[in-house]
Amino acid sequence: MRRTELISLIRKKKSFLCVGLDTDREKIPVHLRSLADPVFEFNKQIIDATLPFTVAYKPNLAFYESEGVNGWKSLEKTMDYLHQFRDSVFTIADAKRGDIGNTSERYARAFLAKTPEGLDFDAITVAPYMGKDSVKPFLKFTDKWVILLALTSNEGACDFQTQPLQNGTLLYQHVLSTSKEWGNTDNLMFVVGATKAVMLEGIREIVPDHFLLVPGVGAQGGSLKEVTKYGMTKDCGLLVNSSRAIIYASTQEDFAEKAADAAREIQVEMEKEFLQHAVI
Amino acid sequence: MRRTELISLIRKKKSFLCVGLDTDREKIPVHLRSLADPVFEFNKQIIDATLPFTVAYKPNLAFYESEGVNGWKSLEKTMDYLHQFRDSVFTIADAKRGDIGNTSERYARAFLAKTPEGLDFDAITVAPYMGKDSVKPFLKFTDKWVILLALTSNEGACDFQTQPLQNGTLLYQHVLSTSKEWGNTDNLMFVVGATKAVMLEGIREIVPDHFLLVPGVGAQGGSLKEVTKYGMTKDCGLLVNSSRAIIYASTQEDFAEKAADAAREIQVEMEKEFLQHAVI
Numbered sequence: 001m002r003r004t005e006l007i008s009l010i011r012k013k014k015s016f017l018c019v020g021l022d023t024d025r026e027k028i029p030v031h032l033r034s035l036a037d038p039v040f041e042f043n044k045q046i047i048d049a050t051l052p053f054t055v056a057y058k059p060n061l062a063f064y065e066s067e068g069v070n071g072w073k074s075l076e077k078t079m080d081y082l083h084q085f086r087d088s089v090f091t092i093a094d095a096k097r098g099d100i101g102n103t104s105e106r107y108a109r110a111f112l113a114k115t116p117e118g119l120d121f122d123a124i125t126v127a128p129y130m131g132k133d134s135v136k137p138f139l140k141f142t143d144k145w146v147i148l149l150a151l152t153s154n155e156g157a158c159d160f161q162t163q164p165l166q167n168g169t170l171l172y173q174h175v176l177s178t179s180k181e182w183g184n185t186d187n188l189m190f191v192v193g194a195t196k197a198v199m200l201e202g203i204r205e206i207v208p209d210h211f212l213l214v215p216g217v218g219a220q221g222g223s224l225k226e227v228t229k230y231g232m233t234k235d236c237g238l239l240v241n242s243s244r245a246i247i248y249a250s251t252q253e254d255f256a257e258k259a260a261d262a263a264r265e266i267q268v269e270m271e272k273e274f275l276q277h278a279v280i
Numbered sequence: 281m282r283r284t285e286l287i288s289l290i291r292k293k294k295s296f297l298c299v300g301l302d303t304d305r306e307k308i309p310v311h312l313r314s315l316a317d318p319v320f321e322f323n324k325q326i327i328d329a330t331l332p333f334t335v336a337y338k339p340n341l342a343f344y345e346s347e348g349v350n351g352w353k354s355l356e357k358t359m360d361y362l363h364q365f366r367d368s369v370f371t372i373a374d375a376k377r378g379d380i381g382n383t384s385e386r387y388a389r390a391f392l393a394k395t396p397e398g399l400d401f402d403a404i405t406v407a408p409y410m411g412k413d414s415v416k417p418f419l420k421f422t423d424k425w426v427i428l429l430a431l432t433s434n435e436g437a438c439d440f441q442t443q444p445l446q447n448g449t450l451l452y453q454h455v456l457s458t459s460k461e462w463g464n465t466d467n468l469m470f471v472v473g474a475t476k477a478v479m480l481e482g483i484r485e486i487v488p489d490h491f492l493l494v495p496g497v498g499a500q501g502g503s504l505k506e507v508t509k510y511g512m513t514k515d516c517g518l519l520v521n522s523s524r525a526i527i528y529a530s531t532q533e534d535f536a537e538k539a540a541d542a543a544r545e546i547q548v549e550m551e552k553e554f555l556q557h558a559v560i
Contacts, residue, residue: 022383062379062386068397072352096379098407099342100434103302106342117348127378129409129429131436149409154380156411159458160451166444171451178439 001090001122002143003186003235006211009055009088010236011279014271017263018056018092018213020243021046021078022063027248029255039067039074042255044081046247049256051089053267056239057082058092079119090239091121092147092213098127104137112141123147125191125213128175132182139183146188147213150176150203153193176206185209189239197226209233215241217266224266228273236279242266281370281402282423283466283515286491289335289368290516291559294551297543298336298372298493299326300523301358302343307528309535319347319354322535324361326527329536331369333547336519337362338372359399370519371401372427372493378407384417392421403427405471405493408455412462419463426468427493430456430483433473456486465489474520477506489513495521497546504546508553516559522546 001009010016023039032038047057059078064071082091093111098104109115111124123145126135138146151161151172161172169177176190189211192203203212214227217240224240231238242262250258281289290296303319312318327337339358344351362371373391378384389395391404403425406415418426431441431452441452449457456470469491472483483492494507497520504520511518522542530538 060379060383060386062377062383062390065390066386066397068390068399069349069352069356071397072349076349094379096377096407096410097342099340099374099376100432103340103342106340106346110342110346110348117346117351119348127376127407127409129407129440130376130432130434131439131441133434133436135436152380152410154410154413156413156415159411160409160455161411163451163454164446166446166448168446171440171443174443175440 003211005087006055006090007235009090013053013055013267014274015053015055015267016236016238016240016270017054017266018058018239018241019046019050019054019246019263020094020215020241021057021059021247022243023059023074023247024063025067027251029251029253031253037070037074037077039064039071040077040081043074043078045256046259047081049260050246050263051085053260053263054089056090056092058094058241058243060243061093061095076119079121083120090123093119093121093124096125096127096149098130098134100130101133101137104134108138108141112138112144123189125149128179132179135179135182139187144187146183148175148179148188148190150190151192151196151199153195153215157193157196173202173206176203180207180210185211189213191215192231197223197230200227200230204231204233209235209237211237211239213239213241217242224269224273228277232273232277232279234279236274240270283491285367286335286370287515289370293333293335293547294554295333295335295547296516296518296520296550297334297546298338298519298521299330299334299526299543300374300495300521301326301337301339301527302523303339303354303527304343305347307531309531309533311533317350317354317357319344319351320357320361323354323358325536326539327361329540330526330543331365333540333543334369336370336372338374338521338523340374340523356399359401363400370403373399373401373404376405376407376429378410378414380410381413381417384414388418388421392418392424403469405429408459412459415459415462419467424467426463428455428459428468428470430470431472431476431479433475433495437473453482453486456483460487460490465491469493469519471495472511474503474507477503477510480507480510484511484513489515489517491517491519493519493521497522504549504553508557512553512557512559514559516554520550
């Protein structure tokens with residue numbers, strides 16, 4: 001999906017919500033567990049219920065890989081299902097990959113390519129530690145995106161990401177300023193944790209126009225108001241993720257309905273923020 | 281596998297060779313391609329041929345994931361096969377994972393657990409960018425190992441890993457000194473690229489006793505002599521990887537035989553190094 005299409009989609013739905021499909025077999029409502037593929041059935045119903053309020057879906061690869069071959073099958077089916085709504089959702093493989101060039105090429109093929117084996121996501125999250133040649137192979141796919149980790153929302157972010165370098169910049173700032181040269185605003189986004197919303201101000205000085213994927217609103221405790229205050233651009237420039245607060249809003253038979261309620265609630269908040277920032 | 285067992289294995293085989301199973305369907309000899317699972321058949325024959333000279337095998341996850349469900353099946357079969365030799369090989373999932381705690385837990389389960397869905401590797405490579413809570417879940421498995429990226433052998437290593445921090449240490453040195461507190465010499469190793477063998481001297485000042493996984497000998501151009509000179513400890517303390525130079529030594533029907541020759545040649549070099557450093 002192109003940047004202009006993503007922006008149109010955000011304007012149309014008045015939402016910049018990304019729903020994280022961290023689908024945990026043990027948290028799937030009991031009535032679905034006897035089905036042939038409970039994970040896919042759960043995802044399908046979550047997608048159907050939340051689609052009007054959501055611009056992106058983000059399957060978290062770990063939850064599928066921990067189910068082995070069956071998990072990969074559930075993921076393929078979920079992607080096939082999402083591709084039916086190709087014009088109305090953006091898809092992100094939350095995979096945090098990154099390796100030497102010939103290996104990153106393979107990961108890019110696995111997640112971005114349209115071949116029978118490729119999962120044909122619009123975007124993939126990538127870890128920056130191994131540098132330019134570990135990221136570049138993902139940027140070669142037309143109309144596909146790299147979402148590079150910059151500042152994450154977990155406690156361990158302070159171990160390395162916020163370490164000051166010799167010139168005074170923090171590591172994540174150096175990651176932003178270095179890596180933005182590897183791609184452009186049409187194929188590169190950054191992950192920025194919402195638990196540190198005030199840091200978005202400084203981040204916007206380095207990457208004023210790039211889209212940011214902001215996890216950590218909801219279960220991880222970030223505030224939507226803060227995030228939009230410091231991070232929103234004239235093109236919105238934000239995808240804000242919520243996973244558990246939506247997909248596990250209820251663990252009963254009404255899980256899809258409650259997920260829709262939770263997604264709608266966030267969408268309504270997002271619409272207010274749009275009006276305040278005059279984005280729509 | 282425990283550290284003492286790994287050291288015994290190295291002493292017994294007089295080898296610290298790790299063979300990287302970066303199995304590329306397009307490079308598999310033609311005569312295997314009509315079989316039901318050419319990737320597994322290739323791996324099986326490579327393992328059979330190189331087992332006497334090899335202490336570890338390291339499937340590179342990207343090569344399996346880019347084949348979709350079939351790739352995951354080939355990987356499962358390869359691991360089932362390797363588990364027949366459980367006492368005589370160490371297995372490494374070259375996955376370079378790392379995410380927030382609940383997600384890393386899932387990856388740990390996928391690669392280290394013994395459950396029907398777990399692949400039951402002895403070790404997994406992990407990227408450090410997200411810090412302590414992204415690494416810790418992998419360290420909870422008894423007799424399993426994290427192999428944390430410190431200094432990689434690719435060009436992009438200089439983008440972030442060798443950046444000097446405010447106190448003068450380089451980022452990868454800070455990664456080593458910080459992360460060694462998260463585990464111990466019985467469950468934590470580090471990836472150190474062989475193209476920078478002289479840097480091993482400084483690395484050994486920070487982590488004198490940890491095992492190091494050294495990629496980049498062979499196709500990536502590192503020298504075994506240099507690596508042992510600067511990196512070997514009284515317990516050996518090294519696993520040196522070679523992938524393409526062994527598994528693609530020939531692309532003809534004699535591929536397994538040629539792979540054995542290539543592995544034996546490295547093992548003979550390794551045995552010489554042992555004698556010189558009085559490790560055996």
